[in-house]
Amino acid sequence: MKKLINKPEDVLADALKGVSEAHPELRVDHQHRVIYRAQPKDHGKVALISGGGSGHEPLHGGFVGVGMLDAACCGEVFTSPTPDQMVEATTVVDQGAGVLHIVKNYTGDVMNFEMAGEMAAADSGVRVETVVTDDDVAVQDSTWTAGRRGVGVTVLLEKIVGAAAEEGRDLDAVLDLSKRINAQGRSMGMALTSCTVPAAGKPTFDLPEDQMEMGVGIHGEPGRKRVPLAGAAEIAEQLVDPILSDLDFQGGPSIVMLSGLGGTPLIELYLLYGEVAVLLEKAGVQVARTLVGDYITSLDMAGASVTVLKADDEILRLWDAPVKTAGLRWGL
Amino acid sequence: MTESVSVATLVDWLSSFRDAVHEQGTYLTELDSAIGDADHGANLIRGMDAVMGAVAGEVSTVGSAGDLLKKVGMTLVTSVGGASGPLYGTFFLRAATATGDATSLDAAAVLAMLRAGLEGIVARGKAEAGDKTMYDALAPGLDAFASALESGRDVLGAAEAAADAAADGRDATEPLIALKGRASYLGERSVGHIDPGAASSALLLRALADALAAAG
Structure with missing residues (x-):
């Protein structure tokens, strides 16, 4: 460590x-x-x-x-x-x-x-x-x-x-x-690596080089499933699809946050956001405000989460x- | 026959539980690593060390079982955190309400104390039988305590029966799917592991039997 x-x-x-x-x-x-x-x-x-x-x-x-x-x-x-x-x-x-x-x-x-x-x-x-x-x-x-x-x-x-x-x-x-x-609001996260809790001194879980954890929690709890590592476009799909199938975001403005988990550089977060934005547009989600960066993290874990919030004029004004x-x- | 339990014996119970979590701390944390967040042993060690620090000298200065147990509950609530702090803390806070000003508890009062504690855990954690939690060790333990009293055994015999039944209840959590707490996110993957809260709860009842045996 x-x-x-x-x-x-x-x-x-x-x-x-x-x-x-x-x-x-x-x-x-x-x-x-x-x-x-x-x-x-x-x-x-x-x-x-x-x-x-x-x-x-x-x-x-x-x-x-x-x-x-x-x-x-x-x-x-x-x-x-x-x-x-x-x-x-x-x-x-x-x-x-x-x-x-x-x-x-x-x-x-x-x-x-x-x-x-x-x-x-x-x-x-x-x-x-x-x-x-x-x-x-x-x-x-x-x-x-x-x-x-x-x-x-x-x-x-x-x-x-x-x-x-x-x-x-x-x-x-x-x-x-x-x-x-x-x-x-709905969110979905994924991890490329584990995180290391200082008191534990070693990574919370093993994640092989060729795999990623989809649906990971912010303490390194396991997610939906462990799947083969993929490119950013495919990762974006695996993050966005479960969100859009859980709630209908059409017909109004949305606020979208793409947060790093602490160990992923901003250039990768923006790259991933580019893919997310394409998918949201294709699905008819009208993105009114965006936040990209480290906002809710999991120590040094590499990975990201996407949050989509259905907004309205009042919520945008308060935002x-x-x-x-x-x-x-x-x-x- | 052990007829009554003094406040000094309750302190011995806590002390015995503290020793048990020190001895079994690594084991509790290993159980928690498998299906939780790997801190159950460390959290209970921190909490029970704080408890024994807080109640040192309690016997001579305060004297009431309610005052002692309330202090234990508050100390656990403020020193442990996580889920086990509120659960164990609520157990002792409710137990304190049941014993009140008494300075000596007969067997029925000990059972009432334990039952109040368990009801507190249920109210706080909303656990039911078979959810793979502390409840699955404590509830059969308390049932065995009550049955033993009904069949004429003394408080020590009842506590020993409770400790045995709690240990069986702990072991019976192994094949269960967790339905409460962080382990529940694992679903099927929680099968095959003993619940760490059930394991520490079994230690709590074993510690009571040990303290009563030592008190004679």
Whole structure:
């Protein structure tokens, strides 16, 4: 294992030191491992919190700032944060209008946030609502599993719903919008290599040179199937087809994100996006906005995921609203 | 006949469980590598070390079973993370509610404590029999505990029966398809592996029997 780290057990603490040095517009609570805006939003506005295991950067800490999140709770690499972190963050960011918890659908994340919501309500009376994202079409039969995983749509949701909260919408409206965004988004990912968790010191799984994992999760969980390595045009098809067959995206604008998984250079991501765009156009999907880069990653895994979100004029307006975070910034 | 269980014996139970997860930690993590995310042993070791740090001196200072178990639950919830933190944490928090201010538990109270804990796990994790989870070790274990009491055995005999039944329940998870948690994404590929949560749950009930045996 060759990584830019000191000790494997100090990776998160050391990375948070770097975040606070690099971003004076953020405030890092090193004890609770929570990243906040240095300048809290105005009183009376709904606050947004997300969080999860680390290793998916810029998600979630890179999306704290004006127009997106108010706080991000950081767990150990690929391990959910604990309820006490979330309770602390919830109490700190509440501006009297309640707090929305944005949770990716993983068993640990869901249970820890659920406990945090109960504890925050009991201790401080802050009103907490929760949206659980579950956009990963790689998990086919959600009746017989823990359900679809929350992946790329989480990024788009944090941006769009963050803009709505910034406008001063109340908690019910913010919650409704967040559920609508989740319901209208679908994602699919693929891996060319495994990733190496620092504490484990070796790759999570073996993936031979001539094979790729289709439908991989963001922790290196297995996907739909292991298939022979193919060219980018064919990979694009294998990513786009399951998304389009799961939801009808015709008849309105869409927002498309192509995210790297951490170990793939931008030139390859753009190359792949070129193939994705051709397929979407052929299928009658009207791409109104695009994001290409590393936004939801899996440490050093090579590969990419595609997310398509069915939008409308209101969603596009919220997408275009000003945002100022480490991971996304425009309009300010 | 062991008639009652003191708070000191509950601390011995926790201590015995801590020793067991240290001894079996590598095995638990190996089970978790096969169908999960390879951290179950490490997470429980971290959690139970934190628990024993938090309850040191608890017997002399606090004295109530409810206070002890609540502290155990909160410590697990705040130190473990993942799925096992909320599940084991909720087990002890609910167990604490069942024992309340008692400083000594008779056999029926021990059963009520364990049942409340299991109900907490079901409420938190929504698991049912045969989903290949902790439930598949704990539920048969508690049923055996209740049957043993009905047939006139003392609390130690009941705990030993529970530990045996939980071990059988653990082994019976091997051929199952996982329907809850991260292992469920594997579908058919989860067959042929013992569930790590069922394995650690069996250790929890074995630790209770060991602590009661040591207490005489």
